[in-house]
Amino acid sequence: MSDDGIGTVGAATAAVSAVDVWKVYGSGEAQVTALAGITTRFEKGRFTAIMGPSGSGKSTLMHCLAGLDTVSRGMIHIGETPLTGMNDTQLTKLRRSKIGFIFQQFNLLPTLTAEENMLLPLSIAGRKADPAWFETIVTTVGLKDRLHHRPTQLSGGQQQRVACARALLARPDVIFADEPTGNLDSRAGADVLAFLRNSVHDHGQTIIMVTHDPVAASYADHVVFLADGRMVDELSAPTADAVLDKLKHLDLPENQPDTEPVR
Numbered sequence: 661m662s663d664d665g666i667g668t669v670g671a672a673t674a675a676v677s678a679v680d681v682w683k684v685y686g687s688g689e690a691q692v693t694a695l696a697g698i699t700t701r702f703e704k705g706r707f708t709a710i711m712g713p714s715g716s717g718k719s720t721l722m723h724c725l726a727g728l729d730t731v732s733r734g735m736i737h738i739g740e741t742p743l744t745g746m747n748d749t750q751l752t753k754l755r756r757s758k759i760g761f762i763f764q765q766f767n768l769l770p771t772l773t774a775e776e777n778m779l780l781p782l783s784i785a786g787r788k789a790d791p792a793w794f795e796t797i798v799t800t801v802g803l804k805d806r807l808h809h810r811p812t813q814l815s816g817g818q819q820q821r822v823a824c825a826r827a828l829l830a831r832p833d834v835i836f837a838d839e840p841t842g843n844l845d846s847r848a849g850a851d852v853l854a855f856l857r858n859s860v861h862d863h864g865q866t867i868i869m870v871t872h873d874p875v876a877a878s879y880a881d882h883v884v885f886l887a888d889g890r891m892v893d894e895l896s897a898p899t900a901d902a903v904l905d906k907l908k909h910l911d912l913p914e915n916q917p918d919t920e921p922v923r
């Protein structure tokens with residue numbers, strides 16, 4: 661297998677892959693090219709951060725990779741499954757069975773307890789939690805004595821740890837995290853990031869995280885940088901300083917490539 665075989669052999673082994681992905685919003689004068697030919701692969705068992713200036717296409721890329729939005733052109737695979745061409749029902753089924761989500765706003769249901777929130781995606785999918793795995797996750801996330809609390813009775817950090825546990829319980833092929841520490845103070849954020857980091861290290865979880873924060877990105881194994889809808893750089897074994905340095909250079913207008921309209 662070679663790295664340039666993303667569209668063929670590589671797609672079978674990466675957790676997620678994108679080949680020449682374009683996303684264009686609107687038309688005519690109002691046309692915005694949010695993604696301009698992204699080709700990349702996200703390895704299994706790796707924690708990848710997606711970074712870039714505001715408007716560079718991070719959220720759009722994440723939404724397309726997770727099947728929450730359709731691409732204008734190009735191909736996305738989750739494992740060996742091609743997303744492109746799937747209808748809404750197929751996408752919903754795929755998201756339920758293969759993908760976990762962690763959002764900036766936690767997205768917990770206020771009327772359910774922490775435990776019920778954690779188990780909700782599994783019950784919607786008609787699956788039962790493996791008791792040993794539930795125990796492992798709840799213990800690791802440090803919420804054993806909070807299982808019967810409702811979200812309003814939990815701190816922001818605890819709520820986000822419930823959301824992390826919820827994502828991990830279904831053992832998804834990949835977890836997409838959108839600014840998971842955006843609403844947390846630095847201590848609670850560090851707890852959540854350490855937990856995500858450990859789930860990759862200890863359980864081989866694949867995580868793809870969008871973040872603005874170089875410190876959050878430094879918990880990842882790998883960082884990809886977007887500018888104007890293109891992947892313009894990447895960094896392995898990132899430190900916060902190295903990430904910051906890369907970002908500073910991306911922000912310079914002369915370093916931003918021209919975008920091409922989709923034809």
Ligand SMILES: Nc1ncnc2c1ncn2[C@@H]1O[C@H](COP(=O)(O)OP(=O)(O)OP(=O)(O)O)[C@@H](O)[C@H]1O
Binds near residue numbers: 685715716717718719
């Ligand atoms: N629904 C939409 N309709 C039109 N344009 C959109 C839409 N969503 C995003 N865009 C545009 O696409 C580009 C990429 O947006 P996106 O939200 O992906 O960037 P981002 O890197 O996540 O930004 P931020 O860091 O500010 O959240 C931006 O120019 C944005 O204005």
